[in-house]
Amino acid sequence: MPISPNQGSTGGGTTVTITGVNLAGATAVHFGSKLATITANTPTSVTVTSPSGAGVVGVDVTTVGGTSNPLNFFYIGAPFAASLSVTSGPTGGGNTVTISGTGLATASSVSFGANSATPTVISDSLISVTVPAGTAAGSVAVSLTTAGGVADGLSYTYIDAPTISSVTPSSGPTSGGTSVTITGTGLTTTESVTIGGASAPFAAISSTTLSVTTPPGTAGAADVVVTTDGGSATAVGGFTYVAGPGI
Numbered sequence: 001m002p003i004s005p006n007q008g009s010t011g012g013g014t015t016v017t018i019t020g021v022n023l024a025g026a027t028a029v030h031f032g033s034k035l036a037t038i039t040a041n042t043p044t045s046v047t048v049t050s051p052s053g054a055g056v057v058g059v060d061v062t063t064v065g066g067t068s069n070p071l072n073f074f075y076i077g078a079p080f081a082a083s084l085s086v087t088s089g090p091t092g093g094g095n096t097v098t099i100s101g102t103g104l105a106t107a108s109s110v111s112f113g114a115n116s117a118t119p120t121v122i123s124d125s126l127i128s129v130t131v132p133a134g135t136a137a138g139s140v141a142v143s144l145t146t147a148g149g150v151a152d153g154l155s156y157t158y159i160d161a162p163t164i165s166s167v168t169p170s171s172g173p174t175s176g177g178t179s180v181t182i183t184g185t186g187l188t189t190t191e192s193v194t195i196g197g198a199s200a201p202f203a204a205i206s207s208t209t210l211s212v213t214t215p216p217g218t219a220g221a222a223d224v225v226v227t228t229d230g231g232s233a234t235a236v237g238g239f240t241y242v243a244g245p246g247i
Helices: none
Strands: 005-009 016-018 028-033 038-041 045-049 056-063 071-078 080-084 088-092 097-103 108-112 115-117 122-123 126-130 138-146 148-158 163-168 171-173 179-185 188-194 202-206 210-212 218-226 232-242
Touching: 005 115, 071 210, 080 138, 080 148, 097 148, 163 218, 163 232, 179 218, 179 232, 188 202
Parallel strands: 005 071, 088 148, 171 232
Antiparallel strands: 016 045, 028 056, 038 045, 056 071, 080 097, 097 126, 108 115, 108 138, 122 126, 138 148, 163 179, 179 210, 188 218, 202 210, 218 232
8 A cells, every 4th residue: 555655744734645455435544643634535545635743653544444554654844944055146047056954855846936946965954956047137035845845035146147348448468467447237246357268357346347457468359258147248359469569
């Protein structure tokens, strides 16, 4: 006589189906000493709503013909979500974050606002999940569902990818050291700036302005790449290195 699922919240309320034979006309289903609420019954199955409980209890079905052998049901405590390893990322999703807490071993889904993803359980205190795409930039609530219930209280911020509208001045010596202003959008969380693949010192002045010092480079056009929490933007050939004169 299988039981599915065989685990649920200590607070009760789990829909459980018990299958077997000669189950028609079930008069009672016990979870330990407590009665469950019968919601459906056929000759081969009984569906119930589990009562509250704790630990491991035996589940049996009573009909006019007698009482069945018991099956184990495991009560799972409510989960607690303590923290996110990363609290922001691109609106397009795709980055991996970990969630720490307790009671996470049976985690089945993690919701970021209206969208959800299936996590990977690392341990009872740690899960990882690939963030789903967001509907728009901004903060959303994060909640996770386990056999023991739902844990919430965390938030995650979706950030739009940056854009680059101009690089001024757009040229300078191969020796580097040119002070450049990059304008665009979504630049507040800039993590790095590269020019021609080389890292450039920068300061975020505002969400639309970066102050950058060019690194040494090779004569010719070089791509300018700005990377933020929301992703990357590239100005192809945005800065031109000019070789110095020689005689």
